[in-house]
Amino acid sequence: MRARGWRLAVFVFIVGFTLNLVGIVTHVVVSSLAKRWFATPLPGAFTTEWYAYAWREFQLGDVLTVTATVAASVTALALLLGFPAAYVLARRGFRAKNAVLLLYFLPLLIPQMTYGIPLATSLYRYRIGGTITGVILANLVPMLPLAVFVLLPFIEQISESLEWAARVHGAGRWQVFRRVVLPLALPGLLTAGLLVLVNTVANFELTFLLSGAGSQTLVVALYYAVFAAGMRPIYSVDAMAVIYMAIVLVILAAALRFVRPTQMVFRLGGK
């Protein structure tokens, strides 16, 4: 039957695509563990020396510190600024609401390369280009809206009558927030925080345009290593890639416990 043939074709495609993905990732991992590898199915000998080599040569200790600093700062700031905004957007209508929603949507819709260059120009003009501060501020531009849009449905799910009931029983506004809203919003905050975290770690374009020598995140350092491919053994570059991949996968695994993959697709990078 034609329908069955169609479904078979789709299934074959999915299997092919998945194998392709597995192949790409596995190749990187195997290469990072190879002593030497040229056009054979598997390398002749294995070693872990490239990891130590990569750690030294690419200064991964410093790079990881920068990455952690940037990721943690962006996540904290995105939640700090985004949670109140999401609360207001979920609870209240106001005249400028549509304009505000558009303002939040634009940094997610417009590719980072398009607004990143003018942003870099401005930040360099004010002498914060090339610094960790600059990287944090730049990454916050798309991450703040992301946090808001992820938090919105979670806050909408918190019934407003719970807050009213607390007020009726004499709770002040701060108490309502601390004892009613915040605990109920915790899953949303966790989800938003993890998504912002994984996005910031994996985010390339903005960090690339804004970082200097001492403010590169891991993915930018990886780019430069791949770009200058002839200067270092490819195995060490792949070792660095594996370290990057491990970090992203750990955060991703944590995030996937709270959110379904179809919900994650809100401009998760991809250029």
Next chain:
Amino acid sequence: MKRRGVLLLILPSVVYLLVMFVYPFAYGVLLSLHRPKGPAGMSLANYIAFFADPWQLRTIAVTASIAVPNTILTVLLALSVAYAMRRGIWAERTITALLVLPIALGTVLIAEGINGFYGPKGWLNQLVQAIGIPDPPRLTHNYTGVMIALFVQHFPFCFLMLLGYISGIDPALEASARVLGARPWVVFRRVMWPLIAPGAAIALALVFVMNFGVFPSAVLVGQPAGDTRTIAIAAYQQAFEHYDMSMASAIAVIMGLCQLLGLAIVVGLRGRLTATGVATLGTGKR
């Protein structure tokens, strides 16, 4: 909550985006209309210089030749697969979790992986040679490599988005059409497609815009000095190699306008695609 309360809670984030997004963008546009060493006052000198220089102008054609076919292919395939999986499929959670991987891992890692796996000494080439094809085509550091990289990154995103959208359509509509005797293709064309079309339009627009801004893939898996010198590369070079910020801003503006043009075309097509007599119900959650 009084107006003041609303304002206080939302102001910090709005101000932040106005200062860090709207202002730099506006400043960039203004900057693009000035020449650093030319006559004071606004002029289109940068834009004229861009369009007069064939080496720069061709970046639009190069980028479009990458973005347009890739977008159409990606959306068509994602649509087909998502439509086939609309009623659930075996191992769905595993497959969707696996497909999030390229999105989360990002461009640089995928690029490095493709250079290895699809490279001249990689597993794919070894397999092809092992089954007897003597002279396999070159798949990396060229146009093909960039196409592969973009597809691997954007197919999962497009697929997951469309899957979510199509799953949100009321299955009773399809069931009623089948009961009334419509064959699968007719069901698709007359009932499902008009409901899917808005989602497909959004997918086309988003994927096109993402594809048009391609940068790291074009550099790492392509030929940035030649075949795959995209407009983003041109903008980057002006900013960080020639330190000509006003020209770089001009190129960024041109890139943005091209993306806007693509968006406008999709929106225009969407009107023609959804002409039908079936009422629109059941939009999916995005």
